[in-house]
Amino acid sequence: MEPSLIVAEHDGWTELTLNRPDRLNAFNEDLHRALAAALDAAADEACRAVLLTGAGRGFCAGQDLGDRASADGPPDLGATIEAFYNPLIRRIRGLRKPVVCAVNGVAAGAGANIAFACDIVLAARSAKFIQAFARIGLVPDSGGTFFLPRLVGDARARALMLLAEPLSAEKAESWGLIWKAVDDATLMDEARALAAHLATQPTQGLALTKAALNASASNGLDTQLDLERDLQREAGRTPDYREGVSAFVEKRPARFSGRRA
Template sequence: MTTEHLVLVTDAGATRTITLNRPAAMNSFTTAMHAELLAALDNTAGSTEVRCLVITGAGRGFCAGQDLGDPQVAPGKDLGALIEAHYLPLVERIRSMPVPVIAAVNGVAAGAGANLALCCDVVVAARSASFIQAFSRIGLVPDTGGTWLLPRLVGHARALAIAMTGDRIPAEQADAMGMIWQCVDDAQLAESVGALAARLAAMPTRALAVTRKALADAQHMDLRAALQMEAQLQTELGGAHDYLEGVDAFRNKRAPNFTDR
């Protein structure tokens, strides 16, 4: 295990877990934590041994968003510059990871912390967890991809009401409205996420990463353009090792060994 002050990195087989480690501050973001997190994500992206990534928080919270005590958000500071310097690279890094990314939401996920979780490919939340678009409470708009993510996940009407009211959305409600993949009992969170991560790690990693991008790109296309994109991607993936391995394993009734990234 590699331990850093603000971010913990642990490996279990082909699964890597990155844990935000400011539990006394509900893992809220500072510029220092941003730097450590982005470095950990870059390292993970470059590791050929990692085939699935889990992001979670230490203690009783996932992430409470931006630490308002950070000098970078003091009155008079340019908040847009902070977003472009730290949150924009963070979101783009997560959305371009070459492996599937699971958010294990162990407690409150508020503001940028909520949208950090929603940026991940699959969100599994403990029943006691909640999601709060807290921006309106301090006169701001959703960031960390929130304006893009929320309408796509829950529809325009719900997204607008969630963003405007800043209401707490319990994990069960988030599950019911399609904001997240799954809500599980608190005691089952680690086991459920571990099983899912192991399952994804054994699957065709490159195809999963391409699937993420294809689904996002298709939202801006008409049907014909999406069909053409699908044809192009199937041409690329159909000539790769994992497709040939998957077909051969299916025909010979054996477990496949996927290796593409």
Template sequence: MTRSYQHILLAIEDGVATLTLNRPGSLNSFTVEMHEELAEALTVVSSDDAVRVLVLTGAGRGFCAGQDLSLVPDDLGEVLERYYGPLVTRLRELPKPVIAAVNGVAAGAGANLALACDLVIAARSASFIQAFSKIGLLPDAGGTYFLPRQVGSARAMGLALLADKLPAQQAADWGLIWQCVDDEAFAATVQDTARRLADGPTLAYARIKQALQVSAGNTLQAQLVIERDYQRELGQSTDFAEGVAAFNGKRAPRFVGH
């Protein structure tokens, strides 16, 4: 199934939803219209039980260049509250794995959109730029939250203050992203990873996301309670029964996602 929008593309096939930012002439930079279309597409993805994984990528030579600076709003705070904040929150809370397939430059809010996803796979030619300070701003769209947690305070400060380009391989070496792959292997790697997740235990993936996202703010005891409660739920699931049966039968499991 393919849904047509003006600024994005949404294709759903065999449990994999691929959402493509589609303003290649402006490196897929954000407009209000794109935000509104993304919100609608994410509603489709979240409500479709047949979708087991979401891939977010960009058309052309870039992933996303952040806000379209030819359309700067009067109140940046309002735009963050109305559009960027809800977008990041929805990606984090989506009860399905989300892969950012970073095919080219990811700058400003575009870089932090990628970091809001569960796995970031980048082509070797891609790069990440916290470009905000170059125009007198601070990292937004979750940038000040994600950066220090993923690369530490020293590197986060350097990336934010200097706004230097961070090559994909260095981003992987620093632990900012999951994987950097050669350009010629990029599409196949994304496809294989999406297929693997789409065939996996979707409910378990949802609980893994939730448990890891709250762990940094929890005590050990609080986190042990979360593990107990989620594991109790998962232990009653169809997928757990199938996983055990497959293990004992020395065969590949056939998960149904619940």
């Protein structure tokens, strides 16, 4: 039996592939648990970047509704969110290294919002993002109501969620919802090259930058300025800062280790 998640270790980075292509990589409990374990393992200092993608013709169709069809009585969807989806978003946002997402096809429902939770999103030009919740009478979850208004503004976020219309990768790029749309044939090459590049960069500085960006959505200016001060103090004590300055003075490429100390 094929694993629901394929984990491929590379030099300093890890590629995670959702592997339920016959279900458009929709989540069931097994996939949730496998991805949670893989992200926890990626917290190791040896891993300095993560690439998340999907197998087959889609990235992720969200929740596998087949799991719901056999349930007796109304399901407690809040329990599923509390047990699986919320921890997944928190893992991605809290991971102290960049998470790249390569959206290779449709990203619908929670699948779209999981992509938006990642740090840098590339999408194949054929990919589409769909806030599909309205089609089945549900509320956007997995951080969708948090991420979308901040990424594209309130008016666009409301229309995407209330109308559940597909959004093309190219329009998602033009709206600032993703980093960029690329040709289908080059998506994985570009995504892997990006992850490999990030794995050579000052990992602790990137982690602190990620922490600052995560906090900025709810902080006022004074609080954010104080946080920048504190994080910069921490960054200035890392080996990579010393290496970066030495490389600049010596006019050579920096050789970052990614270590905390």
